[in-house]
Each structure stands twice: as C-alpha cells, then as structure tokens.
Amino acid sequence: MDNRDLAQGESQQTIGILGAGRVGTAIARLAVAAGYQVKVATSKAAAENELIIEIVTPGAIAVEALEAATADLVVVAIPLHKYKSLSAEALSGRTVIDAMNYWAATDGDIADFENTELSSSEVVAAYLSGSHVVKSFNHIGYHEMEPDAAVSGSPGRRALGVAGDDVGTKERVARFLDAVGFDSIDTGDLASGKFFEPGTQIFNGSFTSAEFSRVLKTGLVAV
C-alpha cells in the first residue's frame, strides 16, 4: 500500500523504530509507504545499520537509539528478553507502541514475565515508567503486515488491537495504524492487552474490526 495523501499534520510526524528485525523492518516499510519520516535504531551504532536500512527499509534512516526515542511515536520491536536495554529515561514522556510478545513456547522462559500475573506490556510499562505505553502490532505476523495492509475503507480490512491507559495516546496510535493500513480496536486499558497475547483467539487469527469486536466480547465473558 502506498498512501501519501495523509493529512499534513499526520504525515509530518516522525516514527522511531527500535529494533531492525523482521517486525521492526516491516513496520518501518509500512510507515515509509504512508509518508512518515522513519528513523530506525538498534543496540548497534547507526553507522553499522546504514546498509541494512538503505536496502531493507528504503526511505527510512538509520539513527542512534537515543535519537529514535525522540520521535513523535516510538515502536519497540526488539527481542523481549532485552527489554531492559531500552533507555527508560530517553523514552520518558513518549508514546511507545509495544509490538513484542512473551511467547515462552518459541522463545523460552523469561523470569520477569513468567513469575507475574501481569500481561507482558504491563511489565514493559512498569520498566518504562515515564512513557505512555500502548500494546499493538504484536498479533500480526511480520510476513502478513505488508500483504494485509489496505487503504482506509477497504472491504475486509484487517483490524489490530490497541491497549493502553491513556485515551488520547490510543487515538494517536489508531491514526498511525489507519495511515499504514489497518483498522484498530480499542480493547481498553493496558491490562486488556492480555486478550490478544499469544494463545488467544485474536493472536491466532486475522479479523476485521467487526469480527475483532465480536471475539473480544466473547473473550471478555469467558475470562
């Protein structure tokens, strides 16, 4: 999808992406296609990532992690067990989309996430205590992101969940999702992210917004 007719205010925003793995690079390409200025960073120096960014996410720029953290909206897509390598200080006051999952069956046990009743994004948010953390993008496969992205109003457009404690922040994330190709469903506070974590029906499927809402309602009753 290439959607460059965004409202000026939205397209002038910068998107910071922390993590240049399969998820981070796919979101970066979507954001570039939607007209955002996209800055990608990893734990390595920007110079080491330049070739990767130039070829794999053309149009984005490689920056240092601290610079990516200053973007209007920051997507975190690093291996979850490294979440404490994020700078809570640099991300303080920022809107952070947590696209990560705690998925012990594939990634192994991580004590911080295993020995708690909290959802994985709540654990991340407790560490990023000054940030506005929103959970989204975690329940779509990286290889589905670009084929499934569609312009606003397309029939059967896929919906992604948005969980967070601040309504205004969630609205900003929803505008971003819409711009890159997805409907969104506000599932409630950050804790409600558990309804689309690994093992849930939403995590395992692909849903329009109407379908998503139906599944969510059933899930809420069941849990």
Next chain:
Amino acid sequence: MEIGAYSFGDTQRNADGSLRSTTEAIQNLFAAIVHADAVGLDYFGVGEHHTATMPASSPGALIAAASAATNNIVLGSAASIISTDDPVRIFQQFATADAISGGGRIEITAGRGSSVETFPLFGYDLGEYDDLYTEKLDLLMSINNAGSETVSWSGTKRPNIDALAVVPRPVAGKLPLWIATGGNASSSARAGKLGLPVSYGIIGGEPHRFAPLAELYRRAGAAAGHAPETLKVSVAALGLVAPTKKEALERFYPGWHNLNVEMGKLRGWPAPDKRAYDAQAQAPGAYYVGSPDEVAERIVHLHGYMGHMRHFLQTDIGGIPQEHLLESISLLATEVKPRVERLLAHK
C-alpha cells in the same frame, strides 16, 4: 541451479494418529538420502531437531553414514545448531564424513535453530542466545580456516584452545560453511561481512519478499571485499512434487495439518485452516507444492529475485508416507531440475 531436499526426520503415524518409532524415522531418512543420490538429486540436507515427531538430532552421524552409501550427492546439515553444540565436535564429525565420502561433497550449515529445545537439553542459557552463536561461529570458522591440524582460539563461552590438534582435516583443506537464516536482516549483513554463503529458510509468507535480504547480503559482502563468486545464496522451502497439482496438494496436506496441530498444542495455535494451506500452496505463497512444471516455474521465478544457486525442499512433515517423499525426490531430480535448467537458459 542445484535442486535438493532437506529433512528434520519425520516420524510416521499409526492409523489412530499415534506416533510410530523414531528409529523408523531415521531409517526412512537414510533411505531417502540413498534414493536421492540414486536418482541424481544434487543436494540433501539434514536439519538438527530434537522432537519425537522430528528426530534428526544428529546430522553428523547420519551424514557420515550417508557419505559411505552415496556417490555423487552433496550432503550437509540444514542446519547444525551451533549455539548449543561444540564447534570442535561438529567440525570433526563433518570432516570425518568428508574423508569417508572421498572429499568435496560434505558441507556444514550453521544455524541458531528456530526453536529452543537444545538450550535446556544441553544446559545452555537462553539469555546468551546471541553471544553463544557469535562466538561459536567464530570458533567454527577458525578451525575451518586453520589450514593445518593445529588450532588456537580464545573466547568466553568455551575454554580456550591453545595450539591443540583438531583432526581430521577435510580432503580439500576446508569444508563449505554456510550461514542459515530465517530472514533477520542483520544475519544477512553478517554472512556478507564474513564472506560465507547464506541459506534462506523461507517457510511462510511470500518468498520474493526475501529479495532485499539477498541484495543486502551481496552488498555487505562486496563492501567487505569478498569476491562476488564466493557470495552464494540458497533457498530452503517447504514443498512436494507429484505428477499433478491435485495429487501434490492432496499428498502434502495431511502432513501439513498434523504438523500444525502439533505445533498448535505447543504454541497455543488453533486448529489449522485449510484455506491458509490452499493460499500458501500456490504462487505467491511459500509452499512449492505442485506438478514438475509448476514447481520448476516457481523456482525460476524466485531466481529472478534471489539469484540463488540451490533450491531445496522439505517434504516429509507430519508423517508423510515414505513413498510420497521418495516420488517427490525422484521428480525433483528427473523432472524439475531439467525444466529449471531449460527455463534459466532461455532467460
């Protein structure tokens, strides 16, 4: 273009769905490799897995046996999980197979493993996932490039080696050493920088979307000063060849279904969806399931994006009957390969 197959071992099922023996699975895999050589397939890879349904835990042992029972086929791991093994041992096992084969057709492919069973099994810390891989790859390269029986190496995840003998040496001095990756960009950049050939495991999504990664690999390799002819790309994918598309779809589906049911139990997935299978089993999906014509055309189509020199398929998943695996291997060697070469010659 080389055409090949790879397998993790595939335990057969009884009529009630229960698993038959892992012994039989290894015997079937060995028979498939011998068959592949007899019909003229170019390559067979054995991928290290440690589950009751996929029991090919020891590629080195299997390849040593196969190297004595085959004549021409190139044999390699696909991949060896080097993070949780000792690179000295891996090298020795494959160099031994190389000696038995007469030399020149044994390869090692180094990977991290797509699942994590080997970490608890061999007592490694998953938190060191990246460091273990980086360091053990360095050791494996040091041994392979040593040029003599005496190796020195130092690191932090394994005791240092101070001028000790690592034997035997390969017939040609060193073994082809590949890097396996599932599509992480930094893995492609790393392989290019090191000047090692790279093997892409494309098991979902649309294969042609891997094209930028192959470009990244070649650009990173060129930037590090490696000659273009040393920068080789191969593609590993799922698939099955049958006389007709209809037969191919019917033969591959039950195994795909079983595998997804079993993975689903482990990972919390729902029952597999036949529509997802049908979508993936045709262009531009990930599975190379079809007649020789269709599979050959799809391999050549991908070649336009990846420029790969080898395309190899995993067919035996979820208890696929052995005769369907063997026929697919025969068709790959005798029907797909000549078509691929004809189509590439006309491009």
